[in-house]
Amino acid sequence: MGAMTAVPSPGPHADAGAEAGVRAAVRAVWTRARPDMEHQLRIIEDAVLRLTDGSLDEPRRVAAQRAAHKLAGSAGTFGFARAGTVAGELEGILAEPSGAAGPRAAELVGVLRAELGTDQAAESGDDPDDPVDAGAPERPVVLVVDPDSGRADQLRTALRAKGLATRPARDARSARLPAEGPSPAAALVHVGDADLDAETVALLEHLSGTQPPTPVFVTGSRLGTLERVAAARAGVTAFLDRERGPAQLAEAVAGQVERARSATARVLVVDDDPSMLAAVSAILRSYGLEVVGLDDPRRFWEVLVEHVPDLVVLDIDMPHVDGLELCRLVRGDSRWRDLPVLFLSARVDAEVVRDVFTAGADDYVAKPVVGPELAGRIHNRLDRVRLHRQLAETDPLTGLANRRKLEHELPRLQQLGRRDGRAVTVAVLDVDRFKLVNDRYGHAAGDVVLQQLAGWLVRHFRKDELVARLGGEEFVVVGLGMARDTAVARLSEVLLGFRRTGVRVGEDLVAVGVSAGVAECPQDGEDFPRLYRAADAALGQAKEAGRGRVLPAGWRSPGGG
Numbered sequence: 001m002g003a004m005t006a007v008p009s010p011g012p013h014a015d016a017g018a019e020a021g022v023r024a025a026v027r028a029v030w031t032r033a034r035p036d037m038e039h040q041l042r043i044i045e046d047a048v049l050r051l052t053d054g055s056l057d058e059p060r061r062v063a064a065q066r067a068a069h070k071l072a073g074s075a076g077t078f079g080f081a082r083a084g085t086v087a088g089e090l091e092g093i094l095a096e097p098s099g100a101a102g103p104r105a106a107e108l109v110g111v112l113r114a115e116l117g118t119d120q121a122a123e124s125g126d127d128p129d130d131p132v133d134a135g136a137p138e139r140p141v142v143l144v145v146d147p148d149s150g151r152a153d154q155l156r157t158a159l160r161a162k163g164l165a166t167r168p169a170r171d172a173r174s175a176r177l178p179a180e181g182p183s184p185a186a187a188l189v190h191v192g193d194a195d196l197d198a199e200t201v202a203l204l205e206h207l208s209g210t211q212p213p214t215p216v217f218v219t220g221s222r223l224g225t226l227e228r229v230a231a232a233r234a235g236v237t238a239f240l241d242r243e244r245g246p247a248q249l250a251e252a253v254a255g256q257v258e259r260a261r262s263a264t265a266r267v268l269v270v271d272d273d274p275s276m277l278a279a280v281s282a283i284l285r286s287y288g289l290e291v292v293g294l295d296d297p298r299r300f301w302e303v304l305v306e307h308v309p310d311l312v313v314l315d316i317d318m319p320h321v322d323g324l325e326l327c328r329l330v331r332g333d334s335r336w337r338d339l340p341v342l343f344l345s346a347r348v349d350a351e352v353v354r355d356v357f358t359a360g361a362d363d364y365v366a367k368p369v370v371g372p373e374l375a376g377r378i379h380n381r382l383d384r385v386r387l388h389r390q391l392a393e394t395d396p397l398t399g400l401a402n403r404r405k406l407e408h409e410l411p412r413l414q415q416l417g418r419r420d421g422r423a424v425t426v427a428v429l430d431v432d433r434f435k436l437v438n439d440r441y442g443h444a445a446g447d448v449v450l451q452q453l454a455g456w457l458v459r460h461f462r463k464d465e466l467v468a469r470l471g472g473e474e475f476v477v478v479g480l481g482m483a484r485d486t487a488v489a490r491l492s493e494v495l496l497g498f499r500r501t502g503v504r505v506g507e508d509l510v511a512v513g514v515s516a517g518v519a520e521c522p523q524d525g526e527d528f529p530r531l532y533r534a535a536d537a538a539l540g541q542a543k544e545a546g547r548g549r550v551l552p553a554g555w556r557s558p559g560g561g
Helices: 016-053 058-074 081-095 099-115 119-124 149-161 198-208 225-233 246-263 274-286 297-307 323-331 350-358 371-392 403-420 434-441 443-460 484-501 528-544
Strands: 141-145 165-169 186-190 216-219 266-270 290-294 311-315 341-345 363-366 424-431 466-471 474-480 503-505 508-510 514-521 550-552
Touching: 016 058, 016 081, 016 099, 016 274, 058 081, 058 274, 081 099, 141 149, 149 165, 149 246, 186 198, 186 246, 198 216, 198 225, 216 246, 266 274, 266 297, 274 290, 274 371, 290 297, 297 323, 297 403, 311 323, 311 371, 323 341, 323 350, 341 350, 341 371, 350 363, 363 371, 403 424, 403 466, 403 474, 403 528, 424 434, 424 443, 424 484, 424 528, 434 443, 434 508, 443 466, 443 474, 443 484, 443 503, 474 484, 484 514, 484 550, 514 528, 528 550
Parallel strands: 141 165, 141 186, 186 216, 266 290, 266 311, 311 341, 341 363, 514 550
Antiparallel strands: 424 474, 424 514, 466 474, 503 508
């Protein structure tokens, strides 16, 4: 009989940390999934009883067939391989029921109940309070290690304001070091006045050794050279000055978390079976993927646009809208035509597989889900997509994002701004009198100017913002967390610094001026075309007003012109 210890092993070549994470995640989901699976089993039992006595009506038959289909797909994923096979046979009987099949169906229901009996949960050793998320993604968790409860409370408040949850600990000994399950998104560890003891070093090494590595920030009032070297060897990301205050510390941690999240591939998983959705989501998170789960296919397009995933995983059989129809929708829209689509289904007959690829799918994986196979196929597909995008979305001269990348990323930054209550601005920049540079020094010198400006902008804006080149001498900066007037002041400072520094062209040090216009979402527009027009109009005013300046959208000259 299948117990949860029988969760399919990731295999000898899988990362040990990922394997442990998969087991813990699936066990946690099973604890939450059991009531739903019990409900599905009762639906099947009722239908089989009615089949035996000849009273099975069409609505109950359809409900029972769907329940058997769900169990056929999810039971094996939870380690109940035989239960999945039995449920699949029941699904076939219920698709075309007959009185003669009643005894066999009743026998199968008995086997299914035995396989999914309540004794299985006891054998698995699951903890009902396991914190692994089995549903929609929760806020990233930051481990805060600080013996001062008052100071720790201030940090927790500041981190919550940044959209982060916290896990408190008084010291390294009391900090939770789970051998399995997801790691914190980041850790903020205060070492106090004492030396960096062995337990703290062990904690730092554990956190930096997770997959993916946990960013670790250390604060302390007496961090000497030896302590810093020891912490650095243990994998510390950065040392932060405690005098910054809770808000500034939270800002540093939140920035690192967001950079890590933005570098993590996002997968949209669509499955109307909550248990299967939770299991697949937990498995993929254990392999370092960000997951958005959706159990109602009618909301697919809304969620797709809101979260802008890197890959979509679809079930085939779903109520209202099936997976094949959703795949055709994706392939029929120019914006999403290249989005990878992978199907998960318990149906493996040749006709279904043919229909999947005819609809435009990139790959197909049969249920029950084996974590390493699913994660491996997704990562391989994402690697190919990244290579293609890097070639298609990168400006070859400067290495910046091009217009295609900009239009792809802007909705994500807008969503991030809405989620965290941060402003999003779009600035359009243009090099002043660039034609004169080309005419006097040659086009090779003009390329150097553009490359130097690109590097300057990248160095002076955060990694969670976006710098792009649209073509020629025109650039765009998407700012996050600054209102329009603040962005104008910040960009003015950055561009003034670039002009004062100058660009070395041959024997000359050339002062290069740059003008810009700034628009803010949503005041000046909701999408890129409207924001671009508003910022470009302000750029034109900056040129007319004498160049070398930054103006906000809607600017009016002091004279009212």
